[in-house]
Amino acid sequence: MIPKYEPEVIEPAWQKRWEADRLFHVTEDPTKKKFYLLEMFPYPSGKIHMGHVRNYSIGDVMARFLRMRGLNVLHPMGWDAFGMPAENAAIQHGIHPNVWTHQNIDAMRAQLKRMGFSYDWDRELATCEPEYYRWEQLIFLKMYEKGLAYKKKSTVNWCETCQTVLANEQVEAGKCWRCHQEVTPRELEQWFFRITAYADELLEYCDKLPGWPERVLTMQRNWIGKSFGVEVDFPIKGRDEAITVFTTRQDTLFGATFMSLAPEHPLALELAKGTPQFGAVRDFVERTKRQDKIVRSSEDLEKEGVFTGAYCLNPLTGWEMPIYVANFVLMEYGTGAVMAVPTHDQRDFEFAKKYNLPLVVVIQPEGNPLDPETMEAAYTEDGILVNSGPFNGLPNREAMERIADYLEEKGIGKRTVQYRLRDWGISRQRYWGAPIPIIYCETCGIVPVPEKDLPVVLPLDLKVGKDGQSPLPRDPSFYETTCPKCGKPARRETDTMDTFVESSWYYERYASPHYDQGLFDPEAVKYWLPVDQYIGGIEHAILHLLYSRFYTKVLRDFGYVTFDEPFTNLLTQGMVIKDGAKMSKSKGNVVDPNYLIEKYGADTARLFSLFAAPPERDLDWSDQGVEGSYRFINRVWRLVMENLETLKGTPSQVGNDKTSQDLHRKTHQTICKVTDDIARYHFNTAISAIMELTNTVYGVLPPDAATTGAFQEAVTAILILLSPFVPHVTEELWHRIGRQTYLLNEPWPGFDAEAAREEEITIVVQVNGKLRDRLSLPADVTEAEVKEKALALEKVQKHMKGKTIRKVIYVPKKLLNIVVG
RNA sequence: GCGAGGGUGGCGGAACUGGUAGACGCACUGGACUUAGGAUCCAGCGGGUUUCCCGUAGGGGUUCGAGUCCCCUCUCUCGCACCA
Numbered sequence: 030m031i032p033k034y035e036p037e038v039i040e041p042a043w044q045k046r047w048e049a050d051r052l053f054h055v056t057e058d059p060t061k062k063k064f065y066l067l068e069m070f071p072y073p074s075g076k077i078h079m080g081h082v083r084n085y086s087i088g089d090v091m092a093r094f095l096r097m098r099g100l101n102v103l104h105p106m107g108w109d110a111f112g113m114p115a116e117n118a119a120i121q122h123g124i125h126p127n128v129w130t131h132q133n134i135d136a137m138r139a140q141l142k143r144m145g146f147s148y149d150w151d152r153e154l155a156t157c158e159p160e161y162y163r164w165e166q167l168i169f170l171k172m173y174e175k176g177l178a179y180k181k182k183s184t185v186n187w188c189e190t191c192q193t194v195l196a197n198e199q200v201e202a203g204k205c206w207r208c209h210q211e212v213t214p215r216e217l218e219q220w221f222f223r224i225t226a227y228a229d230e231l232l233e234y235c236d237k238l239p240g241w242p243e244r245v246l247t248m249q250r251n252w253i254g255k256s257f258g259v260e261v262d263f264p265i266k267g268r269d270e271a272i273t274v275f276t277t278r279q280d281t282l283f284g285a286t287f288m289s290l291a292p293e294h295p296l297a298l299e300l301a302k303g304t305p306q307f308g309a310v311r312d313f314v315e316r317t318k319r320q321d322k323i324v325r326s327s328e329d330l331e332k333e334g335v336f337t338g339a340y341c342l343n344p345l346t347g348w349e350m351p352i353y354v355a356n357f358v359l360m361e362y363g364t365g366a367v368m369a370v371p372t373h374d375q376r377d378f379e380f381a382k383k384y385n386l387p388l389v390v391v392i393q394p395e396g397n398p399l400d401p402e403t404m405e406a407a408y409t410e411d412g413i414l415v416n417s418g419p420f421n422g423l424p425n426r427e428a429m430e431r432i433a434d435y436l437e438e439k440g441i442g443k444r445t446v447q448y449r450l451r452d453w454g455i456s457r458q459r460y461w462g463a464p465i466p467i468i469y470c471e472t473c474g475i476v477p478v479p480e481k482d483l484p485v486v487l488p489l490d491l492k493v494g495k496d497g498q499s500p501l502p503r504d505p506s507f508y509e510t511t512c513p514k515c516g517k518p519a520r521r522e523t524d525t526m527d528t529f530v531e532s533s534w535y536y537e538r539y540a541s542p543h544y545d546q547g548l549f550d551p552e553a554v555k556y557w558l559p560v561d562q563y564i565g566g567i568e569h570a571i572l573h574l575l576y577s578r579f580y581t582k583v584l585r586d587f588g589y590v591t592f593d594e595p596f597t598n599l600l601t602q603g604m605v606i607k608d609g610a611k612m613s614k615s616k617g618n619v620v621d622p623n624y625l626i627e628k629y630g631a632d633t634a635r636l637f638s639l640f641a642a643p644p645e646r647d648l649d650w651s652d653q654g655v656e657g658s659y660r661f662i663n664r665v666w667r668l669v670m671e672n673l674e675t676l677k678g679t680p681s682q683v684g685n686d687k688t689s690q691d692l693h694r695k696t697h698q699t700i701c702k703v704t705d706d707i708a709r710y711h712f713n714t715a716i717s718a719i720m721e722l723t724n725t726v727y728g729v730l731p732p733d734a735a736t737t738g739a740f741q742e743a744v745t746a747i748l749i750l751l752s753p754f755v756p757h758v759t760e761e762l763w764h765r766i767g768r769q770t771y772l773l774n775e776p777w778p779g780f781d782a783e784a785a786r787e788e789e790i791t792i793v794v795q796v797n798g799k800l801r802d803r804l805s806l807p808a809d810v811t812e813a814e815v816k817e818k819a820l821a822l823e824k825v826q827k828h829m830k831g832k833t834i835r836k837v838i839y840v841p842k843k844l845l846n847i848v849v850g
Numbered sequence: 851g852c853g854a855g856g857g858u859g860g861c862g863g864a865a866c867u868g869g870u871a872g873a874c875g876c877a878c879u880g881g882a883c884u885u886a887g888g889a890u891c892c893a894g895c896g897g898g899u900u901u902c903c904c905g906u907a908g909g910g911g912u913u914c915g916a917g918u919c920c921c922c923u924c925u926c927u928c929g930c931a932c933c934a
Contacts, residue, residue: 361933369934571929705866714864846869846915
């Protein structure tokens with residue numbers, strides 16, 4: 030009887046030894062090629078979930094594999110430790126956010142260690158520590174100095190549940206990204222980061238990131254939303270003022286018959302003042318503003334508006350255009366005013382139909398001309414200009430340029446570029462975040478905290494109130510200070526920074542996490558950065574990944590780093606699905622990794638999450654699949670344990686008998702395939718190849734005098750190849766067969782191409798493209814021989830009967846196709 | 851509507867540049883061992899009218915040959931969405 034496979038015993042034992050020997054610790058080594066492998070750090074919620082297990086298992090395979098291939102691999106882990114849940118816990122359980130956060134970190138660290146991930150724990154960091162956020166405050170000061178951080182009053186997204194402001198990126202379909210509460214607009218003074226200053230570069234570099242998934246880049250491009258057009262002034266009748274509009278369709282300018290303003294547009298009420306329409310306009314504006322954002326921005330919302338009583342003039346035709354306030358015009362985009370061309374814009378068309386406004390066709394498609402009387406929808410395609418004065422007859426694409434030239438010449442308009450991207454609002458009215466290092470002085474105004482006074486430490490002796498509001502503005506010992514300029518009493522900023530600020534640069538801090546002379550040791554960053562491979566969930570496609578790209582460019586322009594982009598390659602792993610839905614508490618379909626570890630061990634949890642699906646795809650949870658992974662590990666366990674004596678013995682030569690040679694060949698083919706597959710992140714097929722080899726080895730049991738050498742070679746290969754996936758059981762078996770080294774320090778096996786070559790090859794024989802028979806022939810067979818043998822085959826003869834050979838196609842070592850007719 | 855990615859056995863999934871469709875695993879079936887087996891080992895496992903035919907969402911095309919390339923249609927998932 031062999032000893033049972035007991036993961037609960039061997040896994041912690043090896044974890045202890047690895048840690049004691051500092052196996053995962055790395056330092057800069059200029060003689061070695063570096064590889065920075067990073068998985069998105071977790072929020073310390075208290076326990077890991079299957080998404081973490083999957084994400085970190087993928088990363089760990091790569092880290093171990095690349096290290097065995099001789100690279101110096103940086104593989105760190107830490108905690109995105111500021112954020113709302115800590116405050117919620119404080120409210121609900123009366124526990125301090127700091128205590129709660131640290132307890133959670135301890136619990137999760139233990140879980141990650143129990144999974145056997147090869148992190149260099151010496152580099153662990155938590156963003157809620159002053160040693161971390163003080164450097165973030167420093168960057169804030171530099172950004173303030175350069176005008177990249179600024180304060181402005183604006184309408185912001187307010188989440189009532191979270192009692193704080195949200196950035197545009199954090200609003201999903203009108204709701205808070207975290208709690209799904211509807212957001213409401215609020216006028217507030219807020220701090221912003223000028224991410225729009227980098228809009229062009231962020232967009233341009235989307236084309237310079239070949240290692241990123243196309244869909245993430247597309248999402249970022251859309252988010253930045255660059256569009257080219259012109260700003261045109263429409264003089265207001267009877268006033269010495271004009272309405273400026275932004276349009277990308279200046280080719281339709283001659284067809285603009287009315288004007289639409291956003292309800293928030295300052296001229297909306299202004300123009301109506303003193304006219305009989307004033308009451309109606311005011312009511313409409315009030316009503317629309319009150320309407321919540323989701324309803325207002327839904328597509329099926331009926332287009333509504335109201336006439337202001339005022340007119341403006343089309344600068345090209347001189348026509349009087351009635352000015353309307355319309356519910357579909359957004360103040361946030363362009364100028365908040367839109368020239369309406371009902372014939373060539375669907376929204377304007379619907380609006381014009383409803384209010385009986387004039388339609389003038391200015392672009393005609395070739396073939397059947399449009400008639401404004403009978404049109405049922407706007408024509409938005411290309412065509413030839415009509416009713417457009419000097420531009421008649423031009424194709425509209427060309428007219429765009431010509432009209433833009435004309436407007437610029439006449440001083441009526443100018444070419445501009447619009448972005449959908451807004452500046453990043455980073456003020457949060459929350460306690461559990463990094464303080465913004467700013468002081469307000471009645472005399473001096475906004476005064477940055479001097480560098481020497483950093484960090485502005487978040488006081489830990491405060492209580493979060495039951496109402497959920499931040500205690501900072503109520504705590505004089507925090508906000509009362511003196512002005513660094515004039516020395517008079519002054520007040521500190523009591524808002525904290527968006528937690529996405531911390532995660533925008535943590536990957537740089539990992540290069541030298543304990544460095545206390547600055548953000549990071551320049552030499553360490555120079556050696557390790559940028560991140561070669563980043564792995565995480567698709568849900569950060571815009572938020573975190575866009576902010577991090579922006580931050581890196583800012584740090585570059587400040588001279589801190591020399592690279593343009595933080596993450597050279599990005600892998601976005603799929604979700605973990607059970608019963609057709611994402612695992613979530615509300616669905617009640619959560620599988621707790623702890624349960625898995627207790628029942629099957631960390632190796633099984635890792636193996637299953639890597640084998641069940643390729644990394645990018647969603648992973649369908651299957652209890653039976655987990656059993657299968659566990660069974661395979663047991664199969665390997667028995668294979669080694671039942672042949673321990675043979676494997677412990679001195680390595681024998683690979684025999685010349687057929688069995689040995691076949692196994693020898695299979696071993697080398699497997700090494701080749703597994704190496705290729707891991708390198709391309711095809712872990713599921715890599716694992717299946719090792720399963721095949723294992724099945725083959727089972728087929729030659731028990732080894733005899735002749736096959737011992739090939740057997741030893743095959744089993745050794747299985748253990749090494751499998752070690753990045755299931756490091757504990759392979760380490761245990763490796764030592765049981767008498768090895769002294771750690772598998773992680775073993776070189777990844779090379780394969781012998783000669784040994785992997787098949788002696789006998791199977792050639793498929795087709796007649797007219799249909800499979801008829803197969804030939805097993807020596808690998809060095811010539812085309813003529815294949816042809817001769819194939820033509821002699823009975824099944825081939827039958828299908829050729831009465832026909833003549835037209836053509837014979839030969840794909841060397843693969844296939845022969847005889848075309849007859 | 852726009853953009854991206856999918857659709858292959860009962861299921862998860864293989865098939866690199868066009869060249870044996872269904873590797874590997876799960877489920878299922880049969881056999882062996884056994885007092886017993888839900889353990890383990892071995893074998894089978896797309897469908898059918900089974901010397902052959904049909905099969906990669908559907909239809910058409912290119913090719914000696916198409917899951918793979920081209921065109922059209924359907925469908926699913928995700929992201930954005932009145933952006934002027």
